[in-house]
Each structure stands twice: as C-alpha cells, then as structure tokens.
Amino acid sequence: xxxxxxxxxxxxxxxxxxxxxxxxxxxxxxxxxxxxxxxxxxxxxxxxxxxxxxxxxxxxxxxxxxxxxxxxxxxxxxxxxxxxxxxxxxxxxxxxxxxxxxxxxxxxxxxxxxxxxxxxxxxxxxxxxxxxxxxxxxxxxxxxxxxxxxxxxxxxxxxxxxxxxxxxxxxxxxxxxxxxxxxxxxxxxxxxxxxxxxxxxxxxxxxxxxxxxxxxxxxxxxxxxxxxxxxxxxxxxxxxxxxxxxxxxxxxxxxxxxxxxxxxxxxxxxxxxxxxxxxxxxxxxxxxxxxxxxxxxxxxxxxxxxxxxxxxxxxxxxxxxxxxxxxxxxxxxxxxxxxxxxxxxxxxxxxxxxxxxxxxxxxxxxxxxxxxxxxxxxxxxxxxxxxxxxxxx
Numbered sequence: 001x002x003x004x005x006x007x008x009x010x011x012x013x014x015x016x017x018x019x020x021x022x023x024x025x026x027x028x029x030x031x032x033x034x035x036x037x038x039x040x041x042x043x044x045x046x047x048x049x050x051x052x053x054x055x056x057x058x059x060x061x062x063x064x065x066x067x068x069x070x071x072x073x074x075x076x077x078x079x080x081x082x083x084x085x086x087x088x089x090x091x092x093x094x095x096x097x098x099x100x101x102x103x104x105x106x107x108x109x110x111x112x113x114x115x116x117x118x119x120x121x122x123x124x125x126x127x128x129x130x131x132x133x134x135x136x137x138x139x140x141x142x143x144x145x146x147x148x149x150x151x152x153x154x155x156x157x158x159x160x161x162x163x164x165x166x167x168x169x170x171x172x173x174x175x176x177x178x179x180x181x182x183x184x185x186x187x188x189x190x191x192x193x194x195x196x197x198x199x200x201x202x203x204x205x206x207x208x209x210x211x212x213x214x215x216x217x218x219x220x221x222x223x224x225x226x227x228x229x230x231x232x233x234x235x236x237x238x239x240x241x242x243x244x245x246x247x248x249x250x251x252x253x254x255x256x257x258x259x260x261x262x263x264x265x266x267x268x269x270x271x272x273x274x275x276x277x278x279x280x281x282x283x284x285x286x287x288x289x290x291x292x293x294x295x296x297x298x299x300x301x302x303x304x305x306x307x308x309x310x311x312x313x314x315x316x317x318x319x320x321x322x323x324x325x326x327x328x329x330x331x332x333x334x335x336x337x338x339x340x341x342x343x344x345x346x347x348x349x350x351x352x353x354x355x356x357x358x359x360x361x362x363x364x365x366x367x368x369x370x371x372x373x374x375x376x377x378x379x380x381x382x383x384x385x386x387x388x389x390x391x392x393x
Contacts, residue, residue: 003044004043004044004047004104006031007044007047007048007117008047008313009030009034011029011032011033011048011051012051013046014028014029014030014032015051015054015055015058015195016031018055018058018299019058022024026034026055028215029051029082033048033052033055034048034052036048036050038227040101041304041334043128044081044088045114046088047085047086049078049081049082049088050088050095050315052073052074052079052093053075053092054091054095054215054345055073055080056070056071057071057095057099058099060118061099061102063382066104066107066165067112067389068099068104068106068107071099071111072107072108072110072111072114073309073334075092075095075096075111075114076114076117076118076343078092079092079114079117079119080116082119082126083118083119083127084123084124085124086124086126086127089115089119089130090125090245092111092115093112093115093130093134093309094380095111096108096111096112096115099111099245104266105383109138112134112137113138115130115131116131116134116135116138118131119131119134120132120135120393123320128131135191137180142296145216148162148163148166148187149187149190149191151286152196152199152203153191153194153199155194155199160199160203162208163187163203163206164206164210166180166184167184167203167206167207167210168210174371179222181219185207185223185226186198187203188200188204188207189201189230189294191253191392192230192233192369192370193368193369193370193371193375195237195367195368196311197237197238200230200234201231201234204227204230204231204234206228207223208223208224208227208231211224211227212224225352226352227372228350228368229350229351229352230350232347232348232349232350233348233350233369233370234349234350234369236350236366236369237351237366237368238365238366239365239366239367240256240364240365240366241255241360241364241366242255242256243255243348244335245256245345246336246337246338247334247335247337248314248330248334248336248337249330249334249335250323251334253311253334253336255311255360255364256364258309258311258360259362259363259364259366260307261306261309261360262308262359262360262362262379262383263308263309263310263311263359263360264282264308264309264310264311264312264357264359264369264376264380265311265312265313265357265358265359265360266278266279266282266310266311266312266355267313267315267349267354267355267356267357268269268312268313268314268315268323268354268355268356269314269315269316269343269345270316270318271315271354272353272354272355274354274355275355275356278357278376279312279355280354281377282310282372282376282377282380283331283333284375285381285384286306286308286309286310286333286380288320306383307383308380308383309333310333310382311333311334311335311336312333312335312336312366313335313336313345313349314335314336314337314345315345315346315351315354316336316337317337317338322335322337344345350369354372356370357370357371357372357373357376358370358371359371359376359379
C-alpha cells in the first residue's frame, strides 16, 4: 500500500545517506526505523527490521576490525521472528552475500548457519529449498575441493561420487550457487589438460545431468554449451582426425600427412592477442630447432626433418585475417581457415576460447587436448632436442 511504499522509500534514502557519510543520517535513521520494527503492519515491521540489520552490517564494513557478533545475533533473531517470511529470508540471504563479497567468510558462514537452522524446519517449500541450498554452500565452504579433484586424478572412485554430490548441491534448487560453478568447470578442465580423459568424461556427464535439472535457464544454457564443447573434445582424445581442412593459401591440409611427427595444433583468434603471441612463439621455436641442426624446413614437403610441426587453426571466418596479421605474407607453416563454408571449426573441435592447444602424436592420434601453454613450450623443447623417427638410419 501507499504507506508501505513511502516507508521503504524513506528507509532506502536514509541508508543511502548513511553510506554517503551524512553525519546526521544515522540518528535520523534510528529515530525513524526503531518504532517501525514493532509496527502493526507486518510488511512495514519486516522492512524496518531488515533495514536495521543492513545498517548494522554497513557500519561494520566501514571499520578496519569489524565485530560481527551483533550482526549474527540479529540474523538469528530475525529468522526466528519471521520464520515463514519469504521476503525477510531473501533479504537476510542477500545481506549475508554482501558480507561474503567483502571477504568476511567466517561471519557469512555463521549468518547462513543461523538462517538454515530456522528455515530447514519450515513447511514453506521455497524456504525449505533455500535452507537446503544454504546447507550445501556451507558444506562446500568446508570441503577440500582441490583434494577431491586430486583423488579423482589418482583414480579413487569414491571421490567421483563426492564430485557428483557437489554438482547436485551447487546446481540444485531455484537459486544455484553461481560462485561455485566455475570451480566445477575448472576441475573438469584440469583433469582434461592432465590427460585424465576417462575421469573428465565422467565428471562432465555428472555436470550435464545436474545442469539438466536446473530451473535457471540462462545459467543452464551456459553450462550446457560448456559441457557440449568438452564432450566434443573428449570424444577426439585417443582418436585419429581424418577430415580435410581448408588452408589460407588455398591448399588442403590432411592430418595423415604428418604421420611420424608430433603435431602441435593451436586454435587462435585475432580477437585474443595471447593466442597470436603463442603462435608466434611456437613458430620461432620451430624455426630455431631447424636452424640449430642446419636443417631446411618446408610446409609439408619431403624436407621435413624435425620431430614436430605446427598447424594454426583460425577461429575467425575472415579470409584476410591471417595474411594481414603476418605482414601481408603467409608464413610457411599451415593456417587452417573456415572462410567460404558453413563450417564452424570451434564447434567441430569443441573449442570455446583461444588459445587452445591440441597435440597429435606421431601415430596420428589425438594425445592431448586443452594443453596449457607452459606445458606445450616444455614439450616442444624436449622434442626439439631429439630427431624425428624418420631421420634415424
């Protein structure tokens, strides 16, 4: 009603003045809010009570050594006073998140514990769901996440079950824990880059199953795109690539023509300078390896002598990009493009960002995907010190 709208507008205005440093606003806020905390109008009473807590939190955030005891007590008191109020529960949760974002993790945990203890007994479905999510987040906060991933890498099946539980908890309910989702995705990427492909596949399937049950459409669709790309990459691991690829110079690349040598496949984009820098650094290493042994290198001819080759796959469909980028001339190593076709090379290889590196072994099998640049450089140094098998008498 009109009175409620007027009261909340004034509470918000006074809180804004306090945040701006208005000296008299604190006193005016107390004089206005304190009586309203016992107002006969339920919604006004809730709004004033929450505003008092919000002001208390802001005052603690403004000092070097905040003391959270009063905030935690007030959080518990408001949860108990309004145990069936969705509006109060949402505001308390929001205030707790503000405390967490400011870096006060212990205070955040105690505020969530106070709320979950009350709302877990609620007969209201949304409040019960909120309590479940809060308990899940508290469990995640105390869980050795990195330890679970390391145990998965070591082949411990129980750790996979724990990860399944994590994904269900993080993505469950109407308010998924968006802060934890990147950690889940990073964990699977870590396993993939470490060549633990089977385990990465299992966790990717777990993430897909949990995401399918999400009610938040935008987040679900983002996760599903990430899962789909990784599914494509992991399907390539351990397989040969038989497709032909169009090159910027008008020729066609066949991966089978590189049998007998390691192939470093770098996916790059002109919009990602780091990917361009990586290609140039690898290309320089390629030339230095040939020069150090007095060998001549051509693109794909019989004079190849080194143990590895470079192929750059451009994710842009602009045919002029590669030539423009390299000073009007194409380098001698092949650059794959998709211009003039409906072919999406990123989608075909499951690549969502550049730089992305894939390694194909001398037998033509995809040996590694999502290889970190530092690992690529170290591997190249090792190969450059050895002759290829075809050079051996």
